[in-house]
Amino acid sequence: MPVPFLDLKAQYASIKVELDAAVAGVFERCEFVTGPTVRTFEEAFAAAHGARFCATCNSGTAALHLMFWGLGIGPGDEVLTAANTFMATAGGVKLAGATPRLADVRADDFNLDPEQVEARITPRTKVLLPVHLYGQCADLEPLREIAERRGLLLLEDAAQAHLAGYHGVHAGHQGRAAAFSFYPGKNLGAAGEGGAVLTNDEALYQRICRLRDHGMPEKYLHAEWGHNYRLEGLQGAVLGVKLRHLPGWTAARRQAADWYREELAGLPGILCPQELPGRSHVYHLFVIRVTPDSGSTRDAVMAALQQAGIGCGLHYPRPVHLQPAAAELAYREGDFPVTERLAGEILSLPMFAEITRAQVAEVAAAIRNAVV
Ligand SMILES: Cc1ncc(COP(=O)(O)O)c(C=O)c1O
Structure with missing residues (x-):
């Protein structure tokens, strides 16, 4: 039985009636760029996270970009991230x-390692930017302590x-502001x-609302230079419908993660992601590690899964500091050993809210066959 990596068709089938009505409403009102539907979504998305303001883009x-721009982070400033x-x-x-600067991650949560951060802070560092990779928050408390002590924005x-x-x-x-993506697979x-x-921060919110819309606080008054980063009305309508389902979908992802952990338990060298104490993981991705103890390699396991018709992925096969575009940052192989080791061991398994126990068992059986 093939198992897709992500099944957006199953998601659409489960909410088709609501979604089609919301999309039709956008056409009926010709509310194509921003507008009341987008504003309603912004309020709901902020409320769902317990935040005061949401500016879509x-x-x-x-x-x-808007988050840095709105805070005046620019040329000469460094942003330290994972x-x-x-x-x-x-x-x-x-x-x-601004200039991205990097620090290594922890092997237990794949996220920015607070112990690696301080040595990388320079007089130009203005921002600490943890990434909550795969859906688990970085260890924010020690990062907040460092940011406060060193006068950095979190x-x-x-x-x-x-x-x-x-x-x-x-x-x-958790900090002054946070950036979210609504790319279809998120x-x-x-x-x-x-x-x-x-x-x-209300002032920051107001500024970001201006910057995303040609610097306009009101129509045809351009208080500053801006950009066109506005969200389309159709996307606001779709996101508004889907947000109502997000808590249920998140619970389903967490359930699927438990199934994977049960199915893969005891397989030598296959390490499942851990949910660390105090964190609530939302499993955007379910990323296992295929370590040398498995007697196999990540690439061999991936090939076996593909052979069995099981979708899988690598997030990410080549770290930021080894990308051609980042050559100007002058990092070298060996600079971030944990990140580099993980890049050769990680494997993202099928994960979506509609995945069934039988599909998870199928994936686990294919992994078992590949390593035992
Ligand atoms: C960690 C991270 N940051 C930023 C982005 C950028 O988001 P987008 O693709 O919506 O521009 C993504 C999207 O994949 C991401 O995964």
Whole structure:
């Protein structure tokens, strides 16, 4: 039985009636760019995370850019983030004209290691930017302590962490602001591109609302230079419908993660992701590690899964500091050993809210066959 990596068709089938009605409403009202439906979604998304303000925009990359731009982070400033992340984290920093700097991650949560951070802070460092990779929050308390002591802004790349929790508080307002992505495959995905910044800071929120819309606080009054980063009305309508289902979908992902852990228990060398104490993981991705103790390799296991018709992926096969685009940052192989080791061991298994126990068992059986 083939198992897809992600099944957006199953998701659509489960909410088709609601979604089609919401989309038709956008056409009937011709509410194509921003508008009341987008504003309603913004209020609901902020409330779902316990944040005061949400400014949507048209991608997670735009959200990162707007967050830095709105806070005046730019040329000459450094933003310190995780070496193990999607390239857009560093790309958002570049868009603001600032310089991304990297620190290594922990092997237990795949996220920015607070113990690696201080040695990488320079007089130019202005921001600490943990990434809540795969849906588990970074260890925010020690990062907040470092940020406060060293006079840095704490911002979050929460692109993969809708409704993720850290000691009872949602991702999205652990620091001054947080960037989310609504790329279709995300836990909350648009029918196209989308993103948002959450913040409790009203002045920052107002500025981001201006910057995403040509610097306009009101129509044809341009208080400053801006950009067109507005969210489409259709995406606001789709996201508004899907947000109502997100708590249920998140619970289903957590259930699937438990099934995987049961099915894969005791397999030598196969390490399942752990949910660390105090964190609420939302399993955007379920990333196992295939270590040498498995007697196999990650690439061999991946090939076996593909052979069996099982979708899988690598998030991410080549770390940021070893990407050609990042050559100017002058990092070298060996600079971030944990990130580099993980890049050769990680394997993302099928994970979506509609996945069944039988599908999880199928994936686990294929892994078992590949390593035993
Ligand atoms: C960690 C991380 N940051 C930023 C982004 C950028 O978001 P978008 O693709 O919506 O621009 C993504 C999207 O994949 C991401 O995973």
